[in-house]
Amino acid sequence: MRKSWRRVSSAIKTIFGMPDYDRYLQHWLMTHAAPGIFPMTEREYYMYALTERYEKGGVTRCC
Numbered sequence: 001m002r003k004s005w006r007r008v009s010s011a012i013k014t015i016f017g018m019p020d021y022d023r024y025l026q027h028w029l030m031t032h033a034a035p036g037i038f039p040m041t042e043r044e045y046y047m048y049a050l051t052e053r054y055e056k057g058g059v060t061r062c063c
Contacts, residue, residue: 019049 028039
């Protein structure tokens, strides 16, 4: 049940363009993990996602 909820939550966040920290961690662990290197904290990730979305100057929506 918990795993299903996470999938639904992740899908909703993706649809609305919200940052998904759990998805980021999965990606980071699979592709970037190395000894002595740590992923961003949830707060750092959220701030990074907001900066990427709103301060880059590009359009990140469909209309």
